Amino acid sequence: MPSAAYRVLAVLEDEAHRRGIVEALESFGSVDWVAGPDEALDFLEHAAPHVVVLGPEGDGASRMAVASAAARASAVVLCLGTDDTTQDQRDEALALGARAWARLDDRDGIRDGLARAVEARRSIVGRREDYRRVQFQYEQLKELSARQSRSFQESQETFYLDLSRMMTIIGNIMDGILFVDGKGSISLLNPVAEDMLGVKAFLAIGKTLDQLEGSDELLAALTADHARLTEQSNGKKEIQRTVEVHHGDQDLVYLRLQTIMVRDYRGEDAGVLSVIKDVTTEHKSDQLKNQYLSIVAHELRTPLTGIKTFSTMMAKGRLGDLNEQQQRVVDSIREQSLRLEHQIDKLINLGHLESENYGQDLEEFDLREFMVTVTAPFEQPAKDRKVELRFDVHLVPDVQLAADRTDLRRACQALVENAVKFARDGGVVEVRVDEDAEGGFQFSVSDNGIGVDPRYHRRIFEKFFQVEDPLTRHHGGAGLGLFVAQGIVQAHGSQIRVDSSLGDGATFSFALPVHIEAGAADDELIEAES
Amino acid sequence: MERTVLIIEDEKLIIVSTQMVLEAAGFRVESAINGEEGIAQAKAINPDLILLDIMMPGIDGWETLTRLKRDADTASIPVIIFTAREHARGHQKSTEMGAADYFRKPFEPDELIDLVERHVSQQA
Helix, strand or coil: CCCCCCEEEEECCCHHHHHHHHHHHHCCCEEEEECCHHHHHHHHHHCCCCEEEECCCCCHHHHHHHHHHHHHCCCEEEEEECCCCCHHHHHHHHHCCCCEEEECCCHHHHHHHHHHHHHHHHHHHHHHHHHHHHHHHHHHHHHHHHHHHHHHHHHHHHHHHHHHHHHHHHHHCCCEEEEEECCCCEEEECHHHHHHHCCCHHHHCCCCHHHCCCCHHHHHHHHHHHHHHHHCCCCCCEEEEEEEEECCCCCEEEEEEEEEEEECCCCCEEEEEEEEEECHHHHHHHHHHHHHHHHHHHHHHHHHHHHHHHHHHHHCCCCCCCCHHHHHHHHHHHHHHHHHHHHHHHHHHHHCCCCCCCCCCEEEEEHHHHHHHHHHHHHHHHHHCCCEEECCHHHCCCCEEEEEHHHHHHHHHHHHHHHHHHCCCCCEEEEEEEECCCCCEEEEEEECCCCCCHHHCCHHHCCCCCCCCCCCHHHCCCCCHHHHHHHHHHHCCCCCEEEECCCCCEEEEEECCECCCCCCCHHHCCCCCC | CCCEEEEECCCHHHHHHHHHHHHHCCCEEEEECCHHHHHHHHHHHCCCEEEECCCCCCCCHHHHHHHHHHCCCCCCCCEEEEECCCCCCHHHHHHHHCCCEEEECCCCHHHHHHHHHHHHHHHC
């Protein structure tokens, strides 16, 4: 049953017609009456009926106007006609957007038409609501999309800014940078690298290293390092070495090559990066320093040789008998010359520290003779500290060593020196060489002194490290002895091990580099990395 | 037969002290204070062993060694390089250049004697 809430605008002039439909309309809702299309238009400007009932008055154009106005007002149109209304006129009505057509005198038809019109309106209005909602959502989506697009643009801009900044850095870095992608093609060559290699980037990009034409020596070194790195992809991730290169017509140039395997965020091989650093100045400065040290060594050691030789000869009675006092005095002079010798050696070695090129000067020598020279300088200091230095040369195996004698002695003596230094008064220091289970020979120094806390067992080999302990604080030293000793032992293919706990003394040991006859034990081959 | 050692060394102190050590062990000791004189002496007296310093005025020890080894008269005399300087790869370099050994100053007199004995007897 239609409610009284429906509003109807009836556009009808003829009184007779009005009378005919008034009942049908008023049973439908509230009704406003106007005489013709013009009035209807006026009405529709400030009113919004649900239904516009359009009589046959007026011409097509004005009726069209009313229909449009009705549509804008969200009203549905019901056209009324007579028996004389032609099909054309009905078609016209429908073309006007009318929802229904009824005959003027057909009350049921009119009521029916009204009902259908209202139904239609409901669905139209509903659709309009939907449409408005959809449009609103569309506007929102557009806004969102615009915002996302702006933020994407911003992040793109940031990305390009970062990228260009990085490229500027790479372009201006003072080291040469070369990047070879996973397929072996050069994808980056910065200006410094261009200069070093003697190749322009735009010619190099896309080619492989061996296709380049430029500094032969440098290219050969890079190609070799790249090949080594990619071959052992499970092992090393980085190779570092210094090469000598002839740069154009200039003198020798020293370049440090650092070649690194690059992995992407997934952990896959993404290529190989090489950084080339010109270290000529440092190298020359190093050479100068070494030359200087060498001269200083000579100047100090020459007079010391005189003192040591003369005092030794005298102390050993080769220049005639001495009375007790003379013997004591000359023994002391000799001892001091040994101390001085030891100190000069330490100072010179400190100067060579950065080179860290241990084990360079290899020779073969007898282990027993060597061990005597290791322990001899500590006999007197041990006696002075009331420490028993136990060393029996007869227990030392009869073996030949192959090593840098000076360096190895330094390493062994560092261990003995520490043991004597940290032994208690009345303590015991034992120096031994024993054959081990694998047929190697272990050099070991044991003491029954204060020992080393296990948590420091690794750190004591660090440069400048010293255990913070009031008991040991007064022992002085620079904290370098074990650092240097470990470096030397490692250069000879072994490692110093420490076995100790607090208050329980300590044993330091390592495997000695034994001389191997040509053709024997190939599995003894040790690679020393620079 | 008395064995002769020729010391080629510019520091008089070293000559005197080394001479003392070797004479006490029964060697006869001659000396020269630079490389050129040393070579002349070597040719003249044909020693059983030469102790050669590196740092000398005029031609240095390495050059002297090269010349000694090149000259047929002196090539077979064992030469021990005898130096107070730090030399990188001193042992290897000495061997490559033809020296019999490489010995650092300061030294233990007994060690020097053992070394000289060893090389002199190898020649015999």
